Amino acid sequence: MSLDNSGYSGLVLEKLSSSNIKVGDTLSIKKDDEEYVGVLMPRSQVGSDQFHVIIKLESGYNIGIKLDQGSEVNRIKAGKKKRTTPAEKEPDVKGLPTASILSTGGTIASKVDYRTGAVNPALSAQDLYDTVPELRNYSKVNAKVIMSVLSENIRPSDWTKIAHSVASEIKEGADGVVIAHGTDTLGFTSAALSFALQNLPVPVVLVGSQRSSDRPSSDAAMNLIGAITLATKADAAEVFILMHAETGDSYLHAHRGTRARKLHSSRRDAFQSVNDYPIFSVTGEEVKELRVPLLRRNKERKLTLKPKFEEKVALVKTNPGIEALTIDHLVETGYRGIVIEGTGLGHAPDRLQPSIKKAIDAGIVVAMTTQCLFGRVDMNVYRSGVELLDIGVIPCEDMIPETALVKLMWVLANTKDQETAKELLTKPLAGEIDMRSEESEYVKGLGGD
Amino acid sequence: MSLDNSGYSGLVLEKLSSSNIKVGDTLSIKKDDEEYVGVLMPRSQVGSDQFHVIIKLESGYNIGIKLDQGSEVNRIKAGKKKRTTPAEKEPDVKGLPTASILSTGGTIASKVDYRTGAVNPALSAQDLYDTVPELRNYSKVNAKVIMSVLSENIRPSDWTKIAHSVASEIKEGADGVVIAHGTDTLGFTSAALSFALQNLPVPVVLVGSQRSSDRPSSDAAMNLIGAITLATKADAAEVFILMHAETGDSYLHAHRGTRARKLHSSRRDAFQSVNDYPIFSVTGEEVKELRVPLLRRNKERKLTLKPKFEEKVALVKTNPGIEALTIDHLVETGYRGIVIEGTGLGHAPDRLQPSIKKAIDAGIVVAMTTQCLFGRVDMNVYRSGVELLDIGVIPCEDMIPETALVKLMWVLANTKDQETAKELLTKPLAGEIDMRSEESEYVKGLGGD
Numbered sequence: 001m002s003l004d005n006s007g008y009s010g011l012v013l014e015k016l017s018s019s020n021i022k023v024g025d026t027l028s029i030k031k032d033d034e035e036y037v038g039v040l041m042p043r044s045q046v047g048s049d050q051f052h053v054i055i056k057l058e059s060g061y062n063i064g065i066k067l068d069q070g071s072e073v074n075r076i077k078a079g080k081k082k083r084t085t086p087a088e089k090e091p092d093v094k095g096l097p098t099a100s101i102l103s104t105g106g107t108i109a110s111k112v113d114y115r116t117g118a119v120n121p122a123l124s125a126q127d128l129y130d131t132v133p134e135l136r137n138y139s140k141v142n143a144k145v146i147m148s149v150l151s152e153n154i155r156p157s158d159w160t161k162i163a164h165s166v167a168s169e170i171k172e173g174a175d176g177v178v179i180a181h182g183t184d185t186l187g188f189t190s191a192a193l194s195f196a197l198q199n200l201p202v203p204v205v206l207v208g209s210q211r212s213s214d215r216p217s218s219d220a221a222m223n224l225i226g227a228i229t230l231a232t233k234a235d236a237a238e239v240f241i242l243m244h245a246e247t248g249d250s251y252l253h254a255h256r257g258t259r260a261r262k263l264h265s266s267r268r269d270a271f272q273s274v275n276d277y278p279i280f281s282v283t284g285e286e287v288k289e290l291r292v293p294l295l296r297r298n299k300e301r302k303l304t305l306k307p308k309f310e311e312k313v314a315l316v317k318t319n320p321g322i323e324a325l326t327i328d329h330l331v332e333t334g335y336r337g338i339v340i341e342g343t344g345l346g347h348a349p350d351r352l353q354p355s356i357k358k359a360i361d362a363g364i365v366v367a368m369t370t371q372c373l374f375g376r377v378d379m380n381v382y383r384s385g386v387e388l389l390d391i392g393v394i395p396c397e398d399m400i401p402e403t404a405l406v407k408l409m410w411v412l413a414n415t416k417d418q419e420t421a422k423e424l425l426t427k428p429l430a431g432e433i434d435m436r437s438e439e440s441e442y443v444k445g446l447g448g449d
Numbered sequence: 450m451s452l453d454n455s456g457y458s459g460l461v462l463e464k465l466s467s468s469n470i471k472v473g474d475t476l477s478i479k480k481d482d483e484e485y486v487g488v489l490m491p492r493s494q495v496g497s498d499q500f501h502v503i504i505k506l507e508s509g510y511n512i513g514i515k516l517d518q519g520s521e522v523n524r525i526k527a528g529k530k531k532r533t534t535p536a537e538k539e540p541d542v543k544g545l546p547t548a549s550i551l552s553t554g555g556t557i558a559s560k561v562d563y564r565t566g567a568v569n570p571a572l573s574a575q576d577l578y579d580t581v582p583e584l585r586n587y588s589k590v591n592a593k594v595i596m597s598v599l600s601e602n603i604r605p606s607d608w609t610k611i612a613h614s615v616a617s618e619i620k621e622g623a624d625g626v627v628i629a630h631g632t633d634t635l636g637f638t639s640a641a642l643s644f645a646l647q648n649l650p651v652p653v654v655l656v657g658s659q660r661s662s663d664r665p666s667s668d669a670a671m672n673l674i675g676a677i678t679l680a681t682k683a684d685a686a687e688v689f690i691l692m693h694a695e696t697g698d699s700y701l702h703a704h705r706g707t708r709a710r711k712l713h714s715s716r717r718d719a720f721q722s723v724n725d726y727p728i729f730s731v732t733g734e735e736v737k738e739l740r741v742p743l744l745r746r747n748k749e750r751k752l753t754l755k756p757k758f759e760e761k762v763a764l765v766k767t768n769p770g771i772e773a774l775t776i777d778h779l780v781e782t783g784y785r786g787i788v789i790e791g792t793g794l795g796h797a798p799d800r801l802q803p804s805i806k807k808a809i810d811a812g813i814v815v816a817m818t819t820q821c822l823f824g825r826v827d828m829n830v831y832r833s834g835v836e837l838l839d840i841g842v843i844p845c846e847d848m849i850p851e852t853a854l855v856k857l858m859w860v861l862a863n864t865k866d867q868e869t870a871k872e873l874l875t876k877p878l879a880g881e882i883d884m885r886s887e888e889s890e891y892v893k894g895l896g897g898d
Contacts, residue, residue, distance in 0.1 A: 150833055152796040155769050184792035188769050247888070265794050265824030267888050314775075317766045317790070319854055320604050320637050326763075329778050341766070343633035345714050347601040373822075375714030384599055405768055439696070439716050443892040 010050025015073045016040070024079025027055065029065055030072040036065055037076065097175035097232040098140045101224075102165050104158075104189075105149040106182025108209040108220045135225060138285070139232045142174070151182025151189070151208075156309035156409055159192035163307035166197060166204055170303055176203045176231025180224065183208035183262055183270065186241060190257035191406040193239045194430035198304040200237040202297055205230050206257070207242050210268045219244050219268045226252040226282040234280055236293035237301065238430070244268035245281060254280035256294075258403045258432035261373065263443075274373055275398040275434070275441050294431050308413035313337035315405045317371055318348045327355035330364075337365045337408040337421075340393070341401045346370055346377030347384045353391060360392040365421045367394040367408055369401040374442050394422050397433045407432060459499025464522045465489070473528025478502065478514055479521040485514055486525065546624035546681040548588045550673075551614050553607075554598040555631025557658040557669045584674060587734070588681045591623070600631025600638070600657075605758035605858055608641035612756035615646060615653055619752055625652045625680025629673065632657035632711055632719065635690060639706035640855040641758065642688045643879035649686040650750040654679050655706070656691050659717045668693050668717045675701040675731040683729055685742035686750065687879070693717035694730060703729035705743075707852045707881035710822065712892075723822055724847040724883070724890050743880050757862035762786035764854045766820055767797045776804035779813075786814045786857040786870075789842070790850045795819055795826030796833045802840060809841040814870045816843040816857055818850040823891050843871050846882045856881060 008016060021027050021040055029036045038055030052064045053073075067073070135141055146165045147158065162179060169177050181189055190206045197204060207227035209220035227242045230252075234240075239257030246269050255273045264270040279291045295301075312335045316326060330338055338359060342348045346368040348356070360366050368388065370377050376398035379385030389395065396404045404425075411424045426433065457465060470476050470489060478485045487504030501513045502522075516522070584590055595614045596607065615626050630638055639655045646653060656676035658669035676691045679701075683689075688706030695718050702718075708725040730737045744750075761784045765775060779787055787808060791797045795817040797805070809815050817837065819826050825847035828834030838844065845853045853874075860873045875882065 150796070150831065152767070152792050152833055153798050153800070155798075159769075182793075184796055185769055262793065262821050263823050264888070264891055265819045265821045265826065267824065267891060270821065270824070311770050313770055315766055315768050315771075317764055318601070319764050319851070320608075320634055321760050321762055321854070321858060322764075325782060333774060343601050344631075344711065347599070347633055349602050349604075351602070370714045372711050372714045372719065374712050375716065375719070377714065382599065384601055402768070405770070409770060439713070442713055442716060 008050075008053065011069070012050055012053050012067055015067060015071065016053070019073050019075050021073065021075045022079065026076040026079070028074050028076055029053065029055070029067070030074075031065065031067065031070070036063070038063070039079065096138070096140045098142060098173065099138075099176045099178055099228045099231045100169035100172075100174040101141055101143040101178045101180060101228070102162065102169065103143070103145045103180045104147050104151075104154070104162060104182075106151050106180065106184075106186075106208055107212045108180045108182075108207065108224065135228055138225070139175075139228050141228065142169070149182075151184040151186060154182070154185050154189060156192070156311050159189055159196065159309055159406075160307040162189065163193055163196040163305060166193065167303055167305045167307075170200075170202060174202060175299070176205065176228075176234075178224070178227040178231050179204065179206045181206050181208050183210060183243075187261050187271070187402055188406055190239055190241045190260060191403040191432070192309065192410065194257040194432070195407060195410040196305065196307045196309075197239065198306060198429070199301055200239070200295060200303060201299045201301040203231050203234050203236050204239045204257075205242050205254070206240065210244075210266060210270055219249075222249055223252065229285060230254055230280060230282050230287055233285075233287045234293075235289070235297050236279070237295040237297050238279075238293055240279065241271055242282065243271040245278070251281050251283040253278035254282065256431045258407075258430050259400070261400055261402065272443060273441070274400050275376070276431070277441060306410070306414060309406075309409040310336055310412035311409065313339065313405060313409045313412060315339050315341060315401065317341040317401075318343060318352070320349075322349065322352065324352050324355040327352055327359055331355075331359045331362055335364060336412050337367070339367045339369060339396075339401060339405045339408055341371040342368050342377070343371060345375075345381055345385060346379045346388070346395055347382065348388060350384060350387075353387060356388065356393060357391045363418055365394065365408060365412065365418055365425070366392070367396050367404055367425060369396045369399060369404045371401070373400060375439065394425055397426065397435065399433050403432050457499075457502065460518070461499055461502050461516055464516060464520065465502070468522055468524050470522065470524045471528065475525040475528070476504065477523050477525055478504070478516070479523075480514065480516065480519070485512070487512070488528065545587070545589045547622065548590055548625045548627055548677045548680045549618035549621075549623040550590055550592040550627045550629060550677070551611065551618065552592070552594045552629045553596050553600075553603070553611060553631075555600045555629065555633075555635075555657055556661045557629045557631070557656065557673065584677055587674065588624075588677050590677065591618070591621075598631075600633040600635060603631070603634050603638060605641070605760050608638055608645060608758055608855075609756045611638065612642055612645035612754060615642065616752055616754045616756075619649075619651060623651060624748075625654065625677075625683075627673070627676040627680050628653065628655045630655050630657050632659060632692075636710050636720070636851055637855055639688055639690045639709060640852040640881070641859065643706040643881070644856060644859040645754065645756045645758075646688065647753040647755060647878070648750055649688070649744060649752060650748045651746055652680050652683050652685050653688045653706075654691050654703070655689065659693075659715060659719055668698075671698055672701065678734060679703055679729060679731050679736055682734075682736045683742075684738070684746050685728070686744040686746050687728075687742055689728065690720055691731065692720040694727070700730050700732040702727035703731065705880045707856075707879050708849070710849055710851065721892060722890070723849050724825070725880070726890060755859070755863060758855075758858040759785055759861035760858065762788065762854060762858045762861060764788050764790060764850065766790040766850075767792060767801070769798075771798065771801065773801050773804040776801055776808055780804075780808045780811055784813060785861050786816070788816045788818060788845075788850060788854045788857055790820040791817050791826070792820060794824075794830055794834060795828045795837070795844055796831065797837060799833060799836075802836060805837070805842060806840045812867055814843065814857060814861065814867055814874070815841070816845050816853055816874060818845045818848060818853045820850070822849060824888065843874055846875065846884065848882050852881050
């Protein structure tokens with residue numbers, strides 16, 4: 001890592017420069033009779049003020065210290081490239097299970113991205129491993145950067161690439177695969193991998209972070225260590241999302257890859273299982289099974305790789321202003337599938353029905369989910385649902401809209417036939433549909449009273 | 450109400466017909482040494498089996514009884530039209546506050562809709578009042594049917610009609626207005642009325658039901674009574690949604706009209722406040738204030754009616770497969786506003802940026818919300834957010850996507866100027882935006898451990 005101090009500005013930059021301190025150097029800060037010693041971390045947040053400096057304490061925890069004119073800043077020693085060579089590392093990890101970490105980008109990999117003045121994916125998986133030296137007590141780690149993309153830019157073709165990379169790690173003997181990924185579309189990618197990687201022999205764990213690793217409150221290290229722990233220890237072989245279970249640093253939840261959703265824009269426990277419960281919790285080194293996984297770990301099992309996705313599938317959320325021309329336009333521009341995020345039990349305005357019928361008659365697969373997110377569609381209760389069923393709209397049961405979108409993309413890459421697509425879409429393949437999910441699988445606010 | 454028994458079929462119809470029992474008649478059912486006496490209720494569910502009969506017990510509770518060949522069914526007395534004339538009713542309600550009930554359709558008004566074999570809006574507000582005689586202990590009720598629409602078919606022009614009707618009831622002296630409405634788009638309508646009805650002198654309470662009133666588990670009566678209680682008793686003057694606070698029949702929550710969302714397709718407590726807490730709870734006749742309302746009740750206050758909405762505003766939910774042509778098409782077909790339901794803190798794929806810029810340059814207002822639903826957008830943290838801000842995308846803070854859509858429709862009906870629209874959109878008008886909402890306003894599942 002070539003680090004400089006360009007992430008800082010104003011007073012902080014002045015003080016750092018005058019002592020010739022660069023990011024990565026160990027420094028001491030004396031302020032108000034206190035002395036702090038640590039490694040200078042880069043700043044990557046847009047709008048960082050000019051007064052705070054971030055250092056990593058020996059404890060591994062990052063803190064922000066506000067400098068004033070009287071603060072004394074001294075360099076203790078220059079930073080050096082800490083990367084251990086495989087030769088040095090090998091003795092420590094002999095006999096430990098092997099986890100492959102595949103880095104795709106996102107906040108969890110955003111540490112050294114301070115030059116642009118905003119958080120960008122840049123950190124390699126090896127850098128992550130270097131950042132969290134404890135990892136080598138848990139597992140032998142093979143770290144690779146397979147792409148460097150903010151997750152809002154991840155496309156279905158990227159899912160294909162990731163699936164191939166996972167398959168290749170498994171082929172090479174990994175006991176578990178960890179994928180570091182931005183949280184924005186983590187739920188879409190986990191659903192995609194759940195369908196693309198069938199008959200998994202080992203677990204595949206997607207992990208992200210809600211606060212970048214140079215922020216004092218970062219969840220990156222704990223999530224990553226937890227992901228490696230789960231990947232190497234869990235007696236399961238399916239795709240999971242592992243993230244904080246609550247806002248503190250007490251424990252993590254592993255959600256089924258087809259059932260998790262980012263439900264909060266900033267909280268560390270943003271991910272929750274929808275119409276399902278978490279499958280494992282991870283507390284420190286302890287992995288606790290909360291629900292029976294779909295498959296047990298078995299390295300003899302042969303992976304079935306089905307990595308293709310049809311991109312021409314649209315997600316349409318109905319609302320009181322929606323016009324039929326929205327559907328017509330999808331038909332005209334070659335879409336092969338439409339997932340409607342309808343209201344309530346799976347309804348759409350009556351005025352869309354002629355266009356939906358035209359789409360289905362043209363061979364397009366139209367599926368219904370609910371924008372409520374929680375609960376299942378049941379199109380047999382009300383007239384408008386019954387009419388949509390008659391037209392040929394496919395009810396997606398308790399599948400969340402995002403998973404239904406990804407699954408239909410996957411289904412349409414695997415069959416050209418409308419009837420086969422319908423069957424595949426409604427058949428549970430990766431825990432994405434439960435014909436008997438219960439209303440108790442719901443989230444509730446504090447209520448305020 | 451002219452009631453017959455056509456909602457039943459098979460064995461039940463046979464037994465009812467042979468004793469000449471019609472819906473509305475009081476009957477006794479003897480089965481397995483038990484005798485049940487009650488009023489025959491209509492059946493309206495699609496797929497009702499042919500063996501269950503629904504009767505309303507004297508307690509007011511509906512139960513379903515499964516008949517078999519040996520069951521004995523007898524008519525005790527014929528149903529009669531129970532509607533009391535205003536002359537008969539007046540003495541009971543003298544001095545009580547007046548609530549206007551405006552019925553728009555939906556499940557809460559679906560009781561007599563059994564002829565079609567599915568639930569359709571049909572019941573008049575007066576029928577609702579007749580169904581729940583306890584109402585006259587609480588309030589004088591003026592009931593009107595203003596439309597009869599399943600809520601998935603409600604359009605912005607219907608919000609205008611409803612707003613006019615509410616204004617007219619307030620002008621005529623109502624102490625509170627209750628609107629019976631389907632739950633599917635109840636949150637959209639409540640947001641619309643929150644902007645259309647400014648400076649309210651009295652509360653406006655939207656209410657729905659998740660189970661139709663002829664089902665044993667119906668929440669219709671409790672919700673409606675609660676809505677009238679809130680409308681006449683609460684010391685507040687804003688738009689609320691009142692629904693069950695939990696699955697049992699213990700109490701109700703009044704959510705701010707701009708903050709509530711249907712988060713479950715079937716649970717009675719489907720509605721929850723997002724990025725906010727409920728404002729009142731209603732337990733029986735008791736109304737408890739949980740948060741300070743925006744305005745206190747004051748019948749001297751003069752309502753400002755701004756009932757217009759621009760229909761050409763689209764809601765676009767980003768996803769890994771979304772194409773720029775989706776945005777281009779909206780520009781080409783005359784849309785004036787676009788609300789993006791982006792990922793995370795308010796991001797959209799980079800590949801959409803040229804089209805979004807083209808839209809804004811063409812005078813279209815483009816606003817950003819988050820598909821996480823909970824939490825706020827903060828487009829200053831990551832590069833892709835910063836770039837969208839630079840293009841002119843408007844961050845909607847902690848406003849939920851549905852409310853942002855409705856508000857932009859309302860804003861664009863009130864101004865033609867892009868800059869004024871931007872100001873209005875981000876200025877809190879009805880509690881829809883809080884610059885300091887907290888992360889604690891979140892919902893959490895049981896977690897499974």
